[in-house]
Amino acid sequence: MAPHGTGTWVYAVASAIPRDALADVAGVGGNSVRALEAGGLAAAVETVSLEDFGEQPLREHLEDLDWLDKTARLHHQVVGVVAGHGPVVPMRLALVFRDDDGVARMLAERRGDFAASLERVTARVEWGVKVYALPERRAEPKHEVEAGSQSPGLAYLNRRRAELAKRDAEVQADVAAAEQVHAELQALAAAAQLRPPQHPRLAGRSERNILNGAYLVDVERADEFAAAVRRLAARYGDLRVELTGPWPPYSFAAAPELAAMTGGLDDAR
Amino acid sequence: MTSQSVVRPGANAAQSYDAGLSGPEPANLGDILERVLDKGIVIAGDIRVNLLDIELLTVKLRLIVASVQTARELGVNWWESDPWLTAGGDGDVRELREENRRLQERVAELEDGMVEAGQDEDER
Numbered sequence: 597m598a599p600h601g602t603g604t605w606v607y608a609v610a611s612a613i614p615r616d617a618l619a620d621v622a623g624v625g626g627n628s629v630r631a632l633e634a635g636g637l638a639a640a641v642e643t644v645s646l647e648d649f650g651e652q653p654l655r656e657h658l659e660d661l662d663w664l665d666k667t668a669r670l671h672h673q674v675v676g677v678v679a680g681h682g683p684v685v686p687m688r689l690a691l692v693f694r695d696d697d698g699v700a701r702m703l704a705e706r707r708g709d710f711a712a713s714l715e716r717v718t719a720r721v722e723w724g725v726k727v728y729a730l731p732e733r734r735a736e737p738k739h740e741v742e743a744g745s746q747s748p749g750l751a752y753l754n755r756r757r758a759e760l761a762k763r764d765a766e767v768q769a770d771v772a773a774a775e776q777v778h779a780e781l782q783a784l785a786a787a788a789q790l791r792p793p794q795h796p797r798l799a800g801r802s803e804r805n806i807l808n809g810a811y812l813v814d815v816e817r818a819d820e821f822a823a824a825v826r827r828l829a830a831r832y833g834d835l836r837v838e839l840t841g842p843w844p845p846y847s848f849a850a851a852p853e854l855a856a857m858t859g860g861l862d863d864a865r
Numbered sequence: 866m867t868s869q870s871v872v873r874p875g876a877n878a879a880q881s882y883d884a885g886l887s888g889p890e891p892a893n894l895g896d897i898l899e900r901v902l903d904k905g906i907v908i909a910g911d912i913r914v915n916l917l918d919i920e921l922l923t924v925k926l927r928l929i930v931a932s933v934q935t936a937r938e939l940g941v942n943w944w945e946s947d948p949w950l951t952a953g954g955d956g957d958v959r960e961l962r963e964e965n966r967r968l969q970e971r972v973a974e975l976e977d978g979m980v981e982a983g984q985d986e987d988e989r
Binding site for chain 1 (some may be wrong): 894895896897898899900901902965966969972973976979
């Protein structure tokens with residue numbers, strides 16, 4: 597595929613995007629971000645050069661962490677701006693159509709899906725809650741060696757076994773706590789989704805992430821939700837509970853068909 | 866921000882609750898990536914693209930993911946070892962616990978065996 601010409605990058609779909617909403621927004625390709633209307637919907641889009649955003653160049657760029665970081669944040673930022681004006685269906689990163697007509701066709705053909713998605717997320721936002729097991733407790737050395745009577749080898753093994761048993765108990769307690777946190781938060785949410793725990797490196801932390809949940813919560817219950825997170829954090833002193841958001845409803849807005857379109861690996865939830 | 870009556874998504878921040886409140890932190894790259902790259906940076910699986918007559922050039926985003934090297938650089942190679950990845954449902958947790966328990970028992974057995982076999986084993 598020759599990387600000539602331009603394509604249309606799609607950020608998000610909404611019922612409508614106010615005229616000036618996107619005026620000062622920086623796009624991934626350095627061009628202006630604009631609203632494209634079709635099928636009674638509006639999409640935030642940007643014309644991008646295929647030299648950078650064609651399939652092959654994108655493939656290469658996506659291997660570049662700095663590029664990915666910058667692009668993901670820009671994409672996210674535009675989605676956030678649109679979300680600030682009303683319900684939104686965020687598009688995944690690097691959704692590039694050949695031209696505006698392709699986007700318009702997509703909007704028209706999937707109008708029903710989008711409408712359903714938009715309705716689902718109206719007056720709701722996504723909150724992220726991550727629970728981490730604190731490493732300090734793990735390290736706490738507390739084995740009373742019943743010295744004297746035991747050989748050093750036996751003492752070592754006993755100590756080792758005690759450590760293992762302790763760690764096992766802690767892991768189980770952590771899992772139980774994470775389940776409880778999820779259950780209580782889910783009860784306050786219109787929908788919830790568990791993600792794979794984040795790797796410490798990705799999260800930039802050394803603690804082990806034992807719960808990584810996303811919750812779609814009514815805007816009017818935001819305070820209640822935050823209070824619940826605080827209460828849970830207070831209850832489980834060995835854990836650190838982190839609340840992020842509000843996020844545009846990335847985890848909940850995708851129309852099923854759209855998810856299927858992009859392969860939807862784990863949309864079963 | 867959580868105390869505002871109008872919640873506007875977009876300006877993300879993280880709040881931690883452990884020993885009291887810490888200040889908001891900027892959303893980390895992982896939080897953003899797992900959202901903008903589909904549901905979680907789930908690796909594995911091929912890319913099924915069925916776009917009817919809509920010409921999409923690049924739905925192949927999972928590539929990032931399909932690229933093991935990049936994934937490892939990101940530190941997202943947990944799929945190799947993390948049983949949670951497969952869905953994180955209760956069943957998995959239970960299985961995990963069960964497996965954990967079995968392994969602990971086995972370790973204990975083995976250690977008992979070692980003790981009997983080598984009472985005067987050197988310490989390390």
